[in-house]
Structures are given as C-alpha cells and as structure tokens.
Amino acid sequence: MTLEWLSVGLEVAAIHIAGIFAAGHAIMNTRTSQGAIAWAVALVAVPYVTLIPYLFLGRTHFAGYVDEATFDIARRSARNVSANEPVLLSFREQHHPAMDPSLHRYRAVEKLVGHTFVAGNDLRLLKDGEATFSAILDAIATARDYxxxxxxxxxSDRLGMALQAALLARAADGVKVYFLYDGIGSHSLDRGYIDALRLGGVEIHAFSIRRFRNRFQLNFRNHRKIVVVDGRQAFVGGHNVGVEYLGEKPPLAPWxxxxxxxxxxxxxxxQRTxxxxxxxVTQQLPAVRPAxxxxGDMLCLGLASGPADAQETCSLFFVQAIHAARRRVWLASPYFVPDSAVSAAxxxxxxxxxxxRVxxxxxxxxxxxxxxxxxxxxxxxxxxxxVYRYQPGFMHQKVMLIDxxxxxxxxxxxxxxxxxxxxxxxVLTVSPSFASQVEAMLLVDFAHATQVAAEEFAGLTRLRKVAMHVARLFAPIL
Structure with a gap:
C-alpha cells in the first residue's frame, strides 16, 4: 500500500513539475501578456486539466514556415533566372504609385507586409454564395493555363461536387490545377473526393503541420480563400466550399x-501568397505567370498575414487602418473578440x-x-x-470601410x-468608386440589423454575465 501511494505521489509530482515547465514555456513564447498569464496560472494550478490542451493549443509561433529569401531563391532557381530580376510575383515597385497622397496613411501597412500598393486594378463585389460561386465557376471554365x-x-456536398466537376474538366483539357485545403478545417472531406481529383490530374494537398515543432498543434490553420485563373482573374473573401455558404443549411440560413x-x-x-x-506543403512551386x-484604376495591396510573421501583421493592420480614419470606420465580422490594441484604436x-460601427x-x-x-x-x-446585430441569418463577411x-x-x-x-x-483597396460600392452594401446590411443599446446589459441575468466573463478568458485561443 505504501508503495502504491508513493507511486501516485510521484506521478502527481511529475505532472506538477511538467506544468511548471510548461508555464515557463508559455511565459517565454506566448505573444500576448494576457495569454501568457492565463496559460501560466492554469498550468501551475491545474496541470491535470491544462497540460494536454496546451500541447495542442499553446503555441503562438509557427516554426519553419517559408523564409522570404529562401522562397525567392527557390523561385528563381525554378525559373532559371538571375538574382537581379525583379520579384515578378510580388510586383514590389513596378506599379507603385509613389506620389499618390491618399496612400500616405498606409505606408506603415506597406512596410509591415513587405509589399507596396499597385495600380491598375478592378474589383467587383460578390454578395453571398450564389453570386460568388457562379463567378468562380464561370472563371474556372475559361482557364487555359492554370x-x-x-x-x-x-x-463533398452539392457545391463541392460542382467545383470538383469544373476542375476535372479543365484538368482533362491540360490545364494545371493546384488545390490546397486546410487539414483541420476540411477534416470531414471524403477521401474519395480527394482521390477523384488526384486521379483526374489535379494536384491536391492538405495544408498541415509537417514540422516536428508544430506537430501537435490544432492552431496555425490556413484560413485563406483564394482562386486565381491564369493570373488574369482572382477571387478573395469569406466564403468556403459548402452548401451552408449558399444559405441552404438551417439554422444559420440565410448566410x-x-x-x-x-x-x-x-x-x-x-499568387505569391x-x-x-x-x-x-510540397517544397515545389506552382507554374504561374506574372499578372x-x-x-482599371484602383490601388490595391494584398495583405497576407499569419503566425509565422515577425510582427503581429493582422492586428497591426487593423490598428493602423482604424487610426487612419477621419470620418468613419465600418466593420463587419462574425466574431468580435478584438485584442487590447484594436479595442483601444x-x-x-x-x-x-x-x-x-461594427x-x-x-x-x-x-x-x-x-x-x-x-x-x-x-x-x-x-x-x-x-454595434449592430444582423437579423435575417448568419453574418460571416469580413469587411472594413475607412472614410x-x-x-x-x-x-x-x-x-x-x-x-x-x-x-x-x-485585399486593401484605395478607390472612392469601390468604397462607394462597399458603403451601399453595408448600408443595406445595417438596415437589416438592430443596434445594441447600452441599457440592454442591465437586464442580463447573473448567470449570463458570468458566462460572458468566463468566455472572454478564452479569447487568446478563440
């Protein structure tokens, strides 16, 4: 009996020691002080509950992602060109409207992402799933190269099968198709769906955590939505591939x-992103051509961000854009859990x-x-x-309007x-005409929303208030 209790005591001590070491790791590696404190306290106080979650959710730095210099060397090697050639995939200075005074507010954003605004673009809003995927499938049908x-x-529902059929048709005609999906976000995707694309000539891969230092992480998901056809048409936004994005899945419909x-x-x-x-994912480069x-006449900046960045690109982008506003900031987001910097801005x-307005x-x-x-x-x-609550259905768009x-x-x-x-x-766009399109769209959305009144909070039950305060403690991992 004594030996059994000794064994239990040693196991308990080992768990607490591991919790202390993990707390030290959290303090040294978690990006925000709030997150570091939350993890450290929990790991020391209740390591039995938090050690495993920390293993999967604790890291906030993505190890081993693409290094800018290494990527450019690989790109040049693949294309067999000299190191003095301009970076065609990023267009760093080739179309930069350096004298445009409207861009001075966003110079810090350009430095943050390592790219400059480029001129000569045209953007068209696509509201909701039918318009979006109709335009995407039409563009795919015109593909000739990639x-x-x-x-x-x-x-692999009705929308997914329509996309699969469109891609297989183009691959059958010799078009190169490169397909990335997130391994966690698309965890329920049928293996048969993937195999059919691969057998049909589509190069398809999951974005997954390959390196040992990231091995156990459920964080670091690739949340991007990108379609590019022949370097001439591109699509970016909030939609994923599923019938719920067409508004066909209660109880969140219409979407x-x-x-x-x-x-x-x-x-x-x-394309560079x-x-x-x-x-x-592949240690290879897709065969693309310069765009x-x-x-048109719109100034645009592709703003890629992620956990591999040296700075907190996404948060700093929102902070700078909000600080640049002189007349209005209108934001639409399905999740409103801003950090302290964005809240202060x-x-x-x-x-x-x-x-x-939010x-x-x-x-x-x-x-x-x-x-x-x-x-x-x-x-x-x-x-x-x-703050306005959108009423007709679930609101999933990620849109910002400045002035x-x-x-x-x-x-x-x-x-x-x-x-x-x-x-x-x-994609950040400086263009009065495009901003006018966004304004008109958001005005319709606000007309279908109800404004949150300050008095509403006084009527909340004690239990509801407790739930809100407890939930916000999880903000660093939400």
Whole structure:
C-alpha cells in the first residue's frame, strides 16, 4: 500500500513539475501578456486539466514556415533566372504609385507586409454564395493555363461536387490545377473526393503541420480563400466550399457573406501568397505567370498575414487602418473578440469623432466565441461604438470601410485567431468608386440589423454575465 501511494505521489509530482515547465514555456513564447498569464496560472494550478490542451493549443509561433529569401531563391532557381530580376510575383515597385497622397496613411501597412500598393486594378463585389460561386465557376471554365485554388473548408456536398466537376474538366483539357485545403478545417472531406481529383490530374494537398515543432498543434490553420485563373482573374473573401455558404443549411440560413472578384496586377501578390503556402506543403512551386495586365484604376495591396510573421501583421493592420480614419470606420465580422490594441484604436476613433460601427451576427455558430463576443460588444457600446446585430441569418463577411476611399475584403475576423494564429489574406483597396460600392452594401446590411443599446446589459441575468466573463478568458485561443 505504501508503495502504491508513493507511486501516485510521484506521478502527481511529475505532472506538477511538467506544468511548471510548461508555464515557463508559455511565459517565454506566448505573444500576448494576457495569454501568457492565463496559460501560466492554469498550468501551475491545474496541470491535470491544462497540460494536454496546451500541447495542442499553446503555441503562438509557427516554426519553419517559408523564409522570404529562401522562397525567392527557390523561385528563381525554378525559373532559371538571375538574382537581379525583379520579384515578378510580388510586383514590389513596378506599379507603385509613389506620389499618390491618399496612400500616405498606409505606408506603415506597406512596410509591415513587405509589399507596396499597385495600380491598375478592378474589383467587383460578390454578395453571398450564389453570386460568388457562379463567378468562380464561370472563371474556372475559361482557364487555359492554370488554376490556383485554396479554401479553409471544402465539403463533398452539392457545391463541392460542382467545383470538383469544373476542375476535372479543365484538368482533362491540360490545364494545371493546384488545390490546397486546410487539414483541420476540411477534416470531414471524403477521401474519395480527394482521390477523384488526384486521379483526374489535379494536384491536391492538405495544408498541415509537417514540422516536428508544430506537430501537435490544432492552431496555425490556413484560413485563406483564394482562386486565381491564369493570373488574369482572382477571387478573395469569406466564403468556403459548402452548401451552408449558399444559405441552404438551417439554422444559420440565410448566410450573409462577401467575396470580391479581382483583375489587375495585384493578382501577382495573391499568387505569391498561394505560392508560399504551396511551397511549404510540397517544397515545389506552382507554374504561374506574372499578372501584368492593367484592368482599371484602383490601388490595391494584398495583405497576407499569419503566425509565422515577425510582427503581429493582422492586428497591426487593423490598428493602423482604424487610426487612419477621419470620418468613419465600418466593420463587419462574425466574431468580435478584438485584442487590447484594436479595442483601444476603436475607442480612440470614437473620441476623435469618427463614426465607428461594427456589424455582428445575431445568432451563434460557436457558442463560446459568441459569449466572448457579447462581452466585447458591451464594452464597445459603453465606449461609444455603435454595434449592430444582423437579423435575417448568419453574418460571416469580413469587411472594413475607412472614410470614403478605403475598403478591405478578405478572410480575417476580428479575433485573436485571425490576428495571431491563422494564415489570412485580405485585399486593401484605395478607390472612392469601390468604397462607394462597399458603403451601399453595408448600408443595406445595417438596415437589416438592430443596434445594441447600452441599457440592454442591465437586464442580463447573473448567470449570463458570468458566462460572458468566463468566455472572454478564452479569447487568446478563440
């Protein structure tokens, strides 16, 4: 009996020692002080409960991702060109409108992402799933050389099968098709769906955690949504591949989302983002061509972000864009769990007299995130931010409008997962005409929403308040 108790005591001691070491690791490696404190306290106090979750969720740095210099060397080697050739995939200075005064507000964003705005683009809003996937499938049908396609969620339902058929038809005609899907986001994707594409000539791979240092992580998901056809057409936004994105899956239907159709040189930056992801997965490069075609007069910047970045690109982008606003900041996001920097930027914008509005869903798709969003909603409303709950169905778009000339559409949500844990892609556009399109779209959305009143919080039950405060403690991993 004594030996049994001794064995139990040693096991308990070992778990606590492991918890202490893990807490030290969290303190040294977690990006935010809030996250570091939360993990450290939990690992020391209740290591029996938190050690395993920390193994899968604790890291906030993605190890071993594509190094910029290594990628450029590989690209040049693949194309057998000299090191002095301009970086055609990123178009760093070739179309840079250096004298345009409207871009001065965003110079810090350019330095942050390592790319400059490029001129000569045309963007078209695609509202909701039918418009988005109709445009994508039409573009795929015109492909002659190659298709790049990447989604976080791919399902083998009616929409997924339509996409599969379109890709197989182009592959049968000799078009190169490169397909990335996220291994966790698409965990339910049928193996037969993948095999059929592969047998039909499509190069398809899961974005997964290959390196040992990332081995156990459920974080670091590739949340990007990218389609590029022949370097001439591209699509970026919030939709994934599934019938719920067409509004055909209760109880969240109808589904409200936004994508954007793109033509012009900024496609080069989008292609580079896809190529870096493809290189990480395959150690090879897709055969793409420079997107040199001028298509309009819009200034655009492809804003890729992720946990491998030296700085917190996504969070800093939102902070700088909000600070740049002089008249309005309108945001739409399905998850409103901003970090302290973005929250402070929104409060300061209100104090400057800026019209700050946030559009969020009125119903949850993830209960814990929804409860945390409620906490931040109430905090924002008390600070003077106007928050609106979209009523007709689930609102999933990721859109930002700054003043009368700047808009962003992409995959990044207003939460820590997009800020620090996911690979994301937004397209930032400086164009009064495109901003006008976004304004008209959001005005319709606000007309279908109800504004959250500060008085609403006083009527909440004690249990609801406790649930909100507990949920917000999980913000670093939501």
């Amino acid at each position: 298709i790049l396609i990447q989604f976080f969620v791919v399902r 409200r989302d936004t994508h954007v159709a793109i033509r012009g040189p900024v496609i080069g930056q989008i 896809f190529s870096e992801d493809w290189y990480w 040199m075609e001028q298509a 929104l409060r300061l914008a209100v104090l400057r007299g800026v019209d700050v 559009l969020v869903p009125s119903r949850p798709d993830h209960l814990t995130v929804f409860q945390a969003s409620l906490f931040h909603t109430y905090e924002a409303v008390h600070a003077g931010v106007k 009368d000339d700047t808009a962003s559409v992409g995959s990044a949500n207003l939460d820590n997962r997009s800020f620090r844990l996911n690979f994301e892609l937004n």
